[in-house]
Amino acid sequence: MQRMLVWPWHGLIKDGAVQLKDGSIRAYNQPLNFPTAQYGSGDTHKIVVPNIEPLSDAEISQAPAGGEYWAGQALISAGSLYNKIINGWIYQALDGSRWQISVLNRTLTDTDATLQLRASLFGEFGRAGETHTTTLNVAVGRLADRTLRTRIFADLGPATACVIRLHSVSESGRTAIFAWMAYNDLGQSEEFTKVLDFRPRAYMYYKVSIEGSHSQLRLTGEILYTLDDILSVSTEANASTLRCSFAPGIATEEVGREPYFDSNGAPAGEKVTYNYSEQVPIVTMEGGQWRSPSSWVIRKRWMVMVSFTGETPRPCYLTATDTSMVGSASFTRITDTQYITQEYPDGSYNVLQEGASHVEGGGSSGGNFTIAWEGGESSWSAQISYGAVYHTIGSLQTTVIYCDDQSSSGSSSGAFMMDPVGGGELMGSGDGRVPQASAGIGWLAKLYSFSLYSNNLIGVSVRNSSGDEQFIGCLTADGFTAQPAPYPSNDVRHFGSYNPFTNESVIGSPAPINWV
Numbered sequence: 001m002q003r004m005l006v007w008p009w010h011g012l013i014k015d016g017a018v019q020l021k022d023g024s025i026r027a028y029n030q031p032l033n034f035p036t037a038q039y040g041s042g043d044t045h046k047i048v049v050p051n052i053e054p055l056s057d058a059e060i061s062q063a064p065a066g067g068e069y070w071a072g073q074a075l076i077s078a079g080s081l082y083n084k085i086i087n088g089w090i091y092q093a094l095d096g097s098r099w100q101i102s103v104l105n106r107t108l109t110d111t112d113a114t115l116q117l118r119a120s121l122f123g124e125f126g127r128a129g130e131t132h133t134t135t136l137n138v139a140v141g142r143l144a145d146r147t148l149r150t151r152i153f154a155d156l157g158p159a160t161a162c163v164i165r166l167h168s169v170s171e172s173g174r175t176a177i178f179a180w181m182a183y184n185d186l187g188q189s190e191e192f193t194k195v196l197d198f199r200p201r202a203y204m205y206y207k208v209s210i211e212g213s214h215s216q217l218r219l220t221g222e223i224l225y226t227l228d229d230i231l232s233v234s235t236e237a238n239a240s241t242l243r244c245s246f247a248p249g250i251a252t253e254e255v256g257r258e259p260y261f262d263s264n265g266a267p268a269g270e271k272v273t274y275n276y277s278e279q280v281p282i283v284t285m286e287g288g289q290w291r292s293p294s295s296w297v298i299r300k301r302w303m304v305m306v307s308f309t310g311e312t313p314r315p316c317y318l319t320a321t322d323t324s325m326v327g328s329a330s331f332t333r334i335t336d337t338q339y340i341t342q343e344y345p346d347g348s349y350n351v352l353q354e355g356a357s358h359v360e361g362g363g364s365s366g367g368n369f370t371i372a373w374e375g376g377e378s379s380w381s382a383q384i385s386y387g388a389v390y391h392t393i394g395s396l397q398t399t400v401i402y403c404d405d406q407s408s409s410g411s412s413s414g415a416f417m418m419d420p421v422g423g424g425e426l427m428g429s430g431d432g433r434v435p436q437a438s439a440g441i442g443w444l445a446k447l448y449s450f451s452l453y454s455n456n457l458i459g460v461s462v463r464n465s466s467g468d469e470q471f472i473g474c475l476t477a478d479g480f481t482a483q484p485a486p487y488p489s490n491d492v493r494h495f496g497s498y499n500p501f502t503n504e505s506v507i508g509s510p511a512p513i514n515w516v
Contacts, residue, residue: 005059005062005069006082007069007070007074007082008063008064008067008068008069009026009028009066009067009516010067010068010070010075010515010516011515011516012497012504012506012513012514012515013028013030013031013077013497013513013514013515013516014030014509014511014513015030015511016028016029016030018516020066020067021066021068022065022066023066024065024066026066028083028516029080029083029085030512030514031043031077031078031079031080031512031514032078032512033495033512035161035163035183035185035198035199035200036163037078037079037163037165038079038087038103038106038163038164038165038166039078039079039087039165039166039455040078040165040199040200040453040454040455041078041454041495041497041512041513041514042078042453042454042457042495042496042497042498042512042513042514043077043078043165043166043454043455043456043497043514044075044076044077044078044454044455044456044497044498044499044500044514044515045075045076045089045166045168045169045455046073046075046076046169046171046500046501047073047074047075047076047081047089047090047171047173048072048073048171048172049072049073049092050072050172051072052071052072053071054071055069055070055071059071073501074090075499075500075501075515075516076089076090076169077514077515077516078514082516083516086100086102087102087103088100088101088102088103088117088166089101089166089169089173089176090173091119091172091173091174091210092172092173092174093212093213093217094213095213097121097213097214098121098122099119099120099121099122099173099210099213099217100119100120100122101117101118101119101173101176101210101219102117102118102120103115103116103117103166104116104117104118104133106163106164108141108142108162108163108164108180109141109142110141110142110144110159111139111141112137112138112139112140112141113137113138113140113141113164113180114135114136114137114138115135115136115138115164115178115206115208115221116133116134116135116136117133117134117135117136117208117219118131118132118133118134119131119132119133119134119210119217119219121214130214132217132219134218134219136208136219136220136221138206138221138223140180140204140206140223140226142159142160142162142182143159143162143180143182143203143227144159145159146159148203148227149182149203150428151227151231152182152201152202152203152227152230152231152302153197153201153427153428153433153434153435154182154183154184154200154201154428154433155184155428155433156184156185156186156196156433157183157184157185157186158185161182161183161184161185162180162181162182162183163181163183163200164178164179164180164181165178165179165181165200165455166178166179166455167179167202167205167305167306167455168305168306168307168308168313168455168456169308170308170310170311171308172311173210174209174210174211174311175207175208175209175210175308175311175313176207176208176210177205177206177207177208177224177306177313178205178206178208179200179202179204179205179206180202180203180204180205180206181200181201181202181203182200182201182203183198183199183200183201184196184197184198184432184433185198193493194490194491194492194493195431195432195490195491195492196431196432196433196492197428197429197432197433197434197435197451197492198492198493199451199452199453200452201435201452202230202303203227203230204223204225204226204227204230205223205224205225205230205303205306205313206221206222206223206224207221207222207223207224207313208220208221209221209222224306224313225303225306225315229303230302230303231300231301231302231303232300232301233298233299233300233301234298234299235296235297235298235299236296236297236298244282244415244416244417245282245415245416246280246281246282246331246333246359246416247280247281247282249276249277249333249357249359250276250277251274251275251276251277251335251338251339251355251357252274252276252277253274253275253276253277254272254273254274255273255274255275255338256271256272256273257270257271257272257273258270258271259271260342268342268344269342269343269344269345269349270342270343271340271341271342271352272340272341272342272343272349273338273339273340274338274339274340274341274355275335275338275339276333276334276335276339276355276357277333278332278333278334279333280331280332280333280359280361282331294325294326295323295324295325295326296322296323296324296325297321297322297323297324298321298322298423298424298425299319299320299321299322300319300320300425300426301317301318301319301320302317302318302319302320302426302435303315303316303317304316304317304318304450304452304458305455305456305458305477307375307456307477314375314477315375316373316374316375316376316475316477317373317374317375318371318372318373318374318426318435318437318450319370319371319372319374320369320370320371320372320424320425320426320437321369321370321372321424322367322368322369322423322424322425322439323367323368323369323370324365324366324367324368324386324387324423324424325365325366325367326363326365326418327363327364327365327366327418328363329361329362329363329390329416329418330361330362330363331359331360331361331362331392331416332359332360332361333357333358333359334357334358334359334360335355335356335357336355336356336357336358337353337354337355337356337357338353338355339351339353339354339355340352340353340355358393358394359392359393359394360391360392360393360394361391361392362389362390362391362392362397362416362418363390363418364387364388364389364390364418365387365388365390365418366385366386366387366388366402366441367385367386367387367423367424367439368383368384368385368386369383369384369385369386369423369424369437369439370382370383370384371424371426371437371448373475373479373480375477376475376476376477376478376479376480377477377478377479378478378479378480379479379480380475380479380480382437382448382462384403384404384424384438384439384440384446385402385403385404386401386402386403386404386423386424386439386440386441386444387401387402387441388400388401388402388418388441388442390416390417390418392416395413395414396411396412396413397411397412397413397414397416397417398410398411399411399412401441401442401444402441402444403439403440403441403444403445403446403464403465404446404464406444406446406464406465407444408442408443408444423439423441424437424438424439425437425438425439429449432492434449434450434451434492435449435450435452436448436449436450437450440465443465444464444465445464445465446462446463446464446465447462447463447464447465448460448461448462449461449462449463449469450475451492451494451496451507453495453496453497453498453507454496454497454498456476456477456498456500457474457475457476457496457497457498457505457507458474458475458476459471459474459494459496459507459508460472460473460474460475460480461487463487468486468487468489469487470484470485470486470487471483471484471485471486471487471507471508472484474496474498474505474507476498476500476503476505477500478500478503481503481505483505483507485507485508486508487508488508488510493510494507494508494509494510495509495510495511495512495513496508496509496513497509497513497514497515498515499515502515
């Protein structure tokens, strides 16, 4: 029997139309974009039906101009399938029956939540309709504590700024993950919306499993990952500021001795010449301890998305590791003017020439900051090196700071000091809470920003402490894809979407987009 080919229109959904492969367009309902929606405007979910014969040449030839039929696969575009709102996903039972799983209701309170899901049989001609409704009660409500919201960079706005979204679905639809999410919200003024990152971030993942069919169909749920799983921090620290002054130099190293005669030519003891000892006794300041070297390692791990390998959830993480230290310091006292005395056999002496000396030396502090993508099919990482080199000559201290290829120098007088300054961190930007991995020292820095466009796409951009920001690519569960592009200027309201079938992605779009 000839199979039915149902949808030939595939491509990027933009401005209310599908951009077809021949350059033509076809009207399509653009997914909505607002934080409380149960899906993101760029979200996509794969449907793969096993054991489907590939398209024959005859079937391929039936596609209309600009169109292309697919066999055994489909793409849910946010909440729709082939321009029909389904508000959910498709479940394929082991007996071959297929069910539309729709989210009827999402209720989120301060203390708990309720999900109401409906399974509707479809695709079987001549069979009466069949539905099953399940209510799942979950003992996790809104994330109201501002301190906890800070951990996921969503602390700007009211405690009610939370939402439940369908996050990811296995290809068979037998397992789905919902995300409990918090977002920033300071109102609708243009001043806030241009700089405030409104994109929701998960604080809990909840797994829904489906099995059986017809009268034996069952939906069950369980908490998969909590906030402590999503954001973890570990620290190994022994850092200290090294601040010191130097004990006065003492001329103790004899370098010459000869008879000394007075003005009448009579013996008058010995003329003895001294250099200053090169050893430099250190006097700590403010009662502190001179500790050298000292070091620290800070690691922050953020579960940004959860994908699937078969029916097994596969978390994907951004991991930021800062490894830094204040290194050893060394100093030498240099003799500028020798100290000369007239010494007598009885131990008394006269000073013929006062001596002078100064201290030279220094040390360094610095580190390496690494941001890495873990859990995808391929890994990605970026490194930032930073530090300072300190050098003193007498009371003048010169400091050269650097961050990758940026550098600056300055000088000061007074006590010698080496700081554990600088470092790297994964945090939200100060004005808009855009997730950033940044490292630097002083006023020099390098920043990687991460735009959470959808359930499976993150735009990656980079800039130095001065200069324009640029996209370098994007992260998905499949890994990193280089995609250089300008970053939208002075406005965080940009969008992106990823097609998991073709591995195509668009980042930095001024308007919502998706794929079908």
